[in-house]
Amino acid sequence: MNPNHTEENISKYVFKLFKEELKDEYIYHNFAHTQTTVDTVKKLSEAYKLNDEEKENLIFAAWFHDTGYTTNPKSHEEESVKIAKAYFGKDIPEEKIQKIETLILSTKFGNELQSLSEEILHDADYTNIGKKKFEERAELLRCEWEKINFKTYTDLEWAESQLQFLIKTRFKTSAAVNEFGEKRERNIKKQRERIEKIKSDQYKVQLKEQSTNAKLDKEGRGIETLYRSVYSYHMELSSMADSKANIMISINTIVVSVIITLFGSGYTFGDSEGFRHVRFVIPMLLLVVSSLISVTFAILSAKPNITTKQKFELQNKKSSVLFFGNFAQLKLEEFVEHIKGLKQEKNQLYDSMTVDIYHLGGVLIKKYKLLSWAYNIFMAGLILCAIGFLGITIYSY
Template sequence: MKNNNPVLKSASTYVFELLKEKLSGDYVFHNYQHTVETVKACKELSVAYDLTSRDFEILMLAAWFHDTGYTRAYEGHEEHSIQILKDYLEGEYKLEDIAEIESLILSTKYGHVPDGTLQEILHDADYINLGKKKASQRGELLRIEWEKILGKKYSNIEWAELQLDFILNTTFKTEEAIKTYDERRQQNIREQYDIIDQLKKDETKYLSKLNKGAGEKSPKLGRGIETLYRTIYSYHINLSSIADNKAHIMININTIIISLIITLFGSGYTFSSSNQELFTSIRFVFPMGFLLISSLLSVVFAILSARPNINAQEDYDIKSDTSSVLFFGNFTQLKLKEFVGKIKELKSEQDGLYDSMSVDVYHLGGVLIKKYKLLRWSYNIFMIGLIICAVGFITIVIISMSSGG
């Protein structure tokens, strides 16, 4: 009767069709194969117990339907499994028997302590893979299922430790399961320990190799820093060269203007009375004089900008963090042995070398700021002088024309 039960045959067909049609392919652990393994384990374990036909049928129906709720939800699937069972058995099964199947399905919740022989058999059957070979491989399927459906991700070590805790905390309840499968379960625990140890060793080797690789790549880091400083030095030198060129332009222009004005003034006052057409009125002397003064000031600021600036400390302190031995204005204050010794220290201490170069760059920036400030004054004075001179000339001409001569 137990082996040819038409109710169980019909239930098995129904569950197969249900899972085939409605269970997502992401369920790689809680699928039809797991259900069949649970049903098979229930049959094997129940042989050792003198179950009635009614108890056997109730146990098998609970085994067939206990995971059908996964077709509707992951969390709380047991309640959905019960509802699917009730819908299937509606009007064809005693309510008291349905209630007992319901209690059996609810007993498969993780952490529930089984009560009675039937619940213990179903519990052990549901976790039978813990007492078989390749338990860790089956566990990997559960890991994939959690990642796909629940979005839970674990590192290899985290998952191995989680699996170990699960095997340690999940024990078989029936005497038959303990006698048949517990020895293999204990072997799986030892193997899981070995897996964790190997993973930790592999991680240690990887980290060691990573650190070693980082050490080997340090010269590349040094070359990168050298490129940085080389670029900064080149940038500052180019800016200084641009400032000097602009200063030379202002010096040339203003010296020419100064020379012309002086020549014109000198020749104008040495001409005879017949040559007074060059200066028809002394009023033109004022704008010309203002242009002369502005050009003179402009050329002075341009010369100050282009003038070499050593920017050295009067008493160079070899231990000071604000001084750089690389700057000639500083190291020429040292004796030869002191200078050579300081350079040797910089060669052996990379951080000290870079710090010294940073100080040097900082002082170069200070020189550039002074250059461009003086140059800006030179350009502004020159521009203002030209504007006032031109406005003065135009004003005098207009006044002269309006007064008739």
């Protein structure tokens, strides 16, 4: 064999290869993993009576078994064989190359192992499952797979896949079982506990979300009750205002009609000349004028008030699209889009209802102010008329 093909030179070659050719995404299958595999191969080989040739073949295969990740990760075992052959060339016997090739290909997951050397290399390659830092190394593999496969694993998915891997992957040699078997079993137990903890935490989060949703639903029902109550209250006040306006319109209309009829027919109380005297005209005139002004305010109060807002006011939430006076100016498509937005966003719906209530309140204020003026003017006219009649009567006597 070429004296340059020593383990030291091979390790330097592999280190340089990984350094220059391996992509940054491979944070698990790198030189550190290869070095660990080589060290474990040496350790396990000591437990068996392997000759120097077999040990050397194992060590060489261990150094090259993952070098294929630098060229084609999907078939890295075959690529590793090509790299090993290119490195050794014709400097070593073909038989030796063939044995190294067989050892490298045996590391392919699921392959049936045919010899003790293959079993030793297998156990060395998977020695991580029987070490204390299994979870730390597994996280590196997780990051590597996520970057390469563009897939994100949830904690539960990853923990379950690692548990299956631990259960299915067993050490083949008694030396590996004695050295790493107990820790592998502990790792299986820890992985199961981790899965249970993740499921428990997820269940707690689910319960919390359900509680939060129930609370939000309760709050939502409370808010809906609030808006229903306010709308109902506004409708009742509006109905009361209209009723009061109708009363005022009816009374004043009757008063004006009676006075006009009396004046028009020439009807008098008692003395036929008494009512026609000018002194009775003034109180009657006061009552007619006050009734006319009062009924005018009452009619204005009961009159439908249709307000319209510009489109930009609807878009800026300064007015509500729920009021017909506002949305009637919109095209059907625009109105449908506004309603879709309200259905999709609950807060926006509440805001629109709040604006609507605000404007309803403004209409009510106007109604009640006009009604107040109507009642006050009618009351003042009635009082002045009564005082006038009383004064005339006293003066006459």
